[in-house]
Amino acid sequence: MEGSEKNIKILKGNIIYTETSDLFNIVKNGYIVVQENYIVGVYDKLPEKFKNINIENYEDKLIIPGLIDLHTHASQFAIKGIGYDKELLPWLNTYTFVEEAKFKNISYATKIYKEFVDELYNEGTTRAVIFATIHTEATEILMNLLDEKGIVAYVGKVNMDRNCPDTLMENSDESIKNTLNWIQNCSKKYKFVKPIITPRFVPSCTSYLMNELGNIAINDTIPVQSHISENLSEIQWVKELHPECKNYGDVYDKFNLFGQTKTIMAHCVHLTEEEINKIKKNKVLIAHCPTSNVNLSSGIAPISKLLRKEVLIGLGSDIAGGECLSMLSVMASAIRMSKLRKVCFKEDEKSLTLKEVFYLATKGGGKFFGNVGSFEKGYEFDALVIDDDNLWKDNKGSIEERIERLVYLGNQKNIISRYICGREI
């Protein structure tokens, strides 16, 4: 017997995960053995040495890795589903900045962040990388709520010191000082939640600010998140703001915000080949946000091509460019957008398959957190148990068909148990 029995947990059910993006690992009526936080193994027949341990028998249910949201704005939760007649820049000015300014008010922030965290939990998102606002006090409230809930998250106090309304404009030095204080205050405070350096995007941050944020990231080994190459007008704007840089990515790279520490870049719709190569070289993780990219008419990121180039990619709900926190819905959206990219451009481009988007929503995004998002040996045990009985009126299909229908027609009500870091929450 490995370890003491009381640290071992065994779940039984139909187990599905993806070691690679081109294959489902499926064990029907199989067993997952977990010791402490970590997977010991997945078995179709339970090894003799575990025979005396109690089994959580989920019978015909599906057991999948927890879903990972690599990019979302908790502070935009109250404005989802409106304003989608606008593209990115007017949408930011008309809706987003007005809403984010409200987070100076702690009681408003508490109310909205509580709703956000509850919904994140309900939708089965086990780990997330999140934008808050410039307000450090409200940002810590969000971090508290996530930690209490047991959701693993990186949360960013946003930095902005140019091209934004007065209500959100920071003095550059204060922005840096507040960021340092905030990091010091919250770095070791939480069990599940960590800070992430969050320059909003190039147009909102002066070179001075970006430079200092890059220094903080490197000095304190703090990861970084931002937006890149979402919309053509935004890209043109960045070009005008930084004629000294070769491209959008080059601006972040110059300031050590492009993979010098662990980095997520959201959107990546219109990257140049040079930017793609740099992203791959620097191991920047792309957060693909298909729903947001269509809602704000940004375009369709070439994810299938990027996958074949072995760039790191996960999925993001991008609330409130996306209207919905459900990563199942984002998976369906990713498939749909890739089909339209193929149909419209008739390039040597492939549609994303079900297994590819499943991989992106689990192991792909999980890489930002370490060995996360799969049921391979040694991975942290995050899982969802799915009851899909209501989706099948007659006999159920194959396991792969059950996953497909879950992605297209399932919702939070199909999730009956959530495990994060080995613990049921």
Add this chain to the structure above:
Amino acid sequence: MEGSEKNIKILKGNIIYTETSDLFNIVKNGYIVVQENYIVGVYDKLPEKFKNINIENYEDKLIIPGLIDLHTHASQFAIKGIGYDKELLPWLNTYTFVEEAKFKNISYATKIYKEFVDELYNEGTTRAVIFATIHTEATEILMNLLDEKGIVAYVGKVNMDRNCPDTLMENSDESIKNTLNWIQNCSKKYKFVKPIITPRFVPSCTSYLMNELGNIAINDTIPVQSHISENLSEIQWVKELHPECKNYGDVYDKFNLFGQTKTIMAHCVHLTEEEINKIKKNKVLIAHCPTSNVNLSSGIAPISKLLRKEVLIGLGSDIAGGECLSMLSVMASAIRMSKLRKVCFKEDEKSLTLKEVFYLATKGGGKFFGNVGSFEKGYEFDALVIDDDNLWKDNKGSIEERIERLVYLGNQKNIISRYICGREI
């Protein structure tokens, strides 16, 4: 006082409809007066003559026209949300034909059709144009169920006499005979439901069969529905099957199935200019099925362009190419697809606006049924009452924003009352 009081119904609430596709008609806290089945008027202040009539006060709720589904396959209800890795023709062979063959079995047909009709009701679809299967007995069961529910529908017994599996292949003369008997049997049997001539699509029907179906349509003044120009392989196949015809539309036109009686053609993704002109001239109504068109990688129909050409258009859920009967979801899908068409093709193409898709889902599709889908004077009164309280955590937005959020985030639970032909069902 016009008419007797007991034939007049008054509803109060926030009233939204579209007389044209470029404008919302909105009356906040307004009154709809209905006499028998028909709208007398919409008022912001109730005229004196109606003062003694009881008011159904829906307070801050939204009152919108009933939603119209111009194209859906009741017989594919059990296979929604699977098989979307395939394009149209392999999808038909692998999933659809296998499923439709099951409708020879009356108990299976009854079970699935009952679930379909319940869901149609739940989703707030007040009128629909529906494909059944080749089986007349099962088709009549579907018609019975719809009529009992009070949903207005055209239902088609499908005709197929070539290029399909034996289980669905009809002998041409029997197909014609069965169709004639079926029409005779059901033409006057129902209050809300009528038959519609339904050649599946050109590849499934011989010229002989199409010719006879066109004759029946004209002789008995029966409307027609079919598919056209959904997928490039399908179009190529039709070209090979009918080298004597100029294009796909020309095949139907030759056999009097293209507007000679009231006609719906579903999809219209890749129409030629010549076909578009013929569709306009013949007043064929296009059923735009955006969700299905992306799920089966068919493409994006140029709906904004067609709208500006003043072609008649409505929306279709196209279960099971589409995975969902909700016309709210189809409306969101139509907006999304149009944005991607604009982004990808960078043509002189506009995205569809919220008011345009609202128009398509109500008055646009309603035209197939007469004066339906609007709250203009003399229109038949079909309406949904919407409680969107759960969609707004803080203060509600404008009426237009409430409609937008309903389309993106609402579902059947937001529909609290349904009226069809002046009657609450």
